[in-house]
Amino acid sequence: xxxxxxxxxxxxxxxxxxxxxxxxxxxxxxxxxxxxxxxxxxxxxxxxxxxxxxxxxxxxxxxxxxxxxxxxxxxxxxxxxxxxxxxxxxxxxxxxxxxxxxxxxxxxxxxxx
Amino acid sequence: xxxxxxxxxxxxxxxxxxxxxxxxxxxxxxxxxxxxxxxxxxxxxxxxxxxxxxxxxxxxxxxxxxxxxxxxxxxxxxxxxxxxxxxxxxxxxxxxxxxxxxxxxxxxxxx
Numbered sequence: 001x002x003x004x005x006x007x008x009x010x011x012x013x014x015x016x017x018x019x020x021x022x023x024x025x026x027x028x029x030x031x032x033x034x035x036x037x038x039x040x041x042x043x044x045x046x047x048x049x050x051x052x053x054x055x056x057x058x059x060x061x062x063x064x065x066x067x068x069x070x071x072x073x074x075x076x077x078x079x080x081x082x083x084x085x086x087x088x089x090x091x092x093x094x095x096x097x098x099x100x101x102x103x104x105x106x107x108x109x110x111x112x113x
Numbered sequence: 114x115x116x117x118x119x120x121x122x123x124x125x126x127x128x129x130x131x132x133x134x135x136x137x138x139x140x141x142x143x144x145x146x147x148x149x150x151x152x153x154x155x156x157x158x159x160x161x162x163x164x165x166x167x168x169x170x171x172x173x174x175x176x177x178x179x180x181x182x183x184x185x186x187x188x189x190x191x192x193x194x195x196x197x198x199x200x201x202x203x204x205x206x207x208x209x210x211x212x213x214x215x216x217x218x219x220x221x222x223x224x
Contacts, residue, residue, distance in 0.1 A: 033212075041216050043200075045211065048209075055209055091156060099145060099210055101147070106155070
């Protein structure tokens, strides 16, 4: 069975440009998470979906970040415009319910120049 | 104070050694606990869940102390392949469920 799939794996952009990341969770997993991970730190939650509903987006910088999960399956995370400080790894994870074990995708490594 | 705290290390140990990591959490409403392993430039992967009675998986033993609000991970007979970052993860319900990750503890097993 396929795990969590993310694309692209790497992205290099100039500051002020837009960027989007895509995630396809494990089949049947209704809960989807987007995390940001900086070097030497643990993942920090940006947003959590239960099906198509964003149930926790308190840590999402809404002035420049947006996310959607229109059909309750795959999801996109967008940054517009990107800033230098957005350089990080963006991880997607999924689980069966809010207390299920999380499985992570390989992440997208973003470099903003 | 961070909600989940870990010593970042690095812990440098020789092969065959026993090493232990602790993790403290601040929210007494925390309900479930995990250790994840993360290799350099890879995604976190579940190592083991942590149960109230303690649990063991081969060379790995996890313990939970709810009274003192900490969990521990013990690795016996360390292998070179155990070199990685170990992330402590706590699931807390504060309105809604939330997974909180520690910063991770780096382990280097030396030949």
